[in-house]
Amino acid sequence: MLSGKHLIAGEWVAGPATFRSSPASGEGAEFANASVAEVDRAVRAAEDAFWSYAALTREARAAFLDRIADEIEARGAELTAIGSAETGLPTARLEGERGRTTGQLRLFASHIRQTGFLDARHDAALPDRKPLPRPDIRMMQRPLGPVAVFGASNFPLAFSTAGGDTASALAAGCTVVVKGHPAHPGTGEIVAQAIDAAIRACGLHPGVFSLVQGVGNDLGAALVQHPLVTAVGFTGSLGGGRALFDLCAKRPVPIPFFGELGSVNPVFLLPAALAARGEAIAQGWAGSLTMGAGQFCTNPGLVLVPEGAAGDAFVAAAQTAVGAIGPQVMLTDGIAAAFRQGAERIASTAGVRAVLTNMCDRRNAAPYVFEVSGEKWLADASLGHEVFGPLGLIVRTRDEAQVIEIAKGLEGQLTCTLQMDAGxxxxxxxxxxxxxxxxxxxxxxxxPTGVEVCEAMVHGGPYPASTNFGATSVGTLAIRRWLRPVSYQNLPAALLPEEIR
Incomplete structure (x- = not known):
């Protein structure tokens, strides 16, 4: 059952204002729209809970993560039903995403049961060293404090309320306040119910996790500017992410902003691979480009293809393969409108040839493919701006020198792909x-679509793909975002963290 309320420190809280959801199917519902007062209450509760939560043993935190996964699975059918209604995503996609969400919670639980993520170090005292003795110095990573997390539109489970940012922050020992995404507030509330049940079952301070919902920029600004928030996790648009990043940097005490902002994910189709299996690559690219209506941050929206007959055959094969894929429902009306505007921008750019165009109706999106010369690509930086949705741009390259020139001119990306053979x-x-x-x-x-949640994964990259090139939002290394190193010099064992005594 949905309450339409915020979860703040274990209580379901209404406010004076509401907003109405806009689901892909069915009637919308009213949800509380948080004000600065609700944000302040949630963050202060997170600060109060931090002292006890950060002091928990790694085993206790791991058990908490495992219990969240159990509680989410217990609500699986309910999550699939409301998630599909709100986003238009098919049942199989949501069930797979739920498995990814619970899987990463359990992966992080397993990871923190070991001590490697703490990067513990010890330089033993050398009292007889000349000319000066060395003190005993130990170091390990410690949690930052309350973390603000912004739910993503395109992953209502894996990158939202209990998604990678929340799970990794809780694994690190940080408390969390989530701003739910207004595209799927009901899904967010049910996941919050699961986390609340896990908090109660584990006997934790209720301020360990809160969910505030709402629309408008003021809510996000209030959250990232709250003086008790110590770091922010964000997955979303370049414009929205950059605005929040700037607010974090302008605070009296600046804080880290870990934003994943998108990418065109170029595919380099090299000559031998093109000659040997160009048609098969075109079919694979079409499937990846249009997967989930192209609403993946790793969507391969750019492919570099050599000029010549083999390249022409690839373009024809891509036109056929992409053209066979029909319209799909997009996550929100706003995303669908932005997709149409992006397609119109590319189509109206001088030097761009339409390979495949379509008519998009309201929230439905059909794929587009365009073609442009390498010279035109190099001359017009706007062609490298992401269009979120099933739109592909084929850049025809003159020779290897131009391929190298284009590669050097790319902005930061989440992924780059080489389609290559031995030659x-x-x-x-x-x-x-x-x-x-x-x-x-x-x-x-x-x-690149399909990001494995594992130890070695990096989901991040140089700006504008993300705001911190040294971090990842997927994989166990994501936990390190919410930790900082502390050295302990000549401290008695009773004052040291257990792991470095």
């Missing part, structure tokens, strides 16, 4: 030092 090794070797500076993840002979 492409020399060119790929020339590209690798460039791509390592441009992206957080480099793939060979695959497509």
């Amino acid at each position: 492409d090794t020399a060119l790929a070797q020339r590209l690798m030092p460039i791509l390592e500076r441009k992206a957080g993840r480099i793939l060979a002979n695959g497509f």
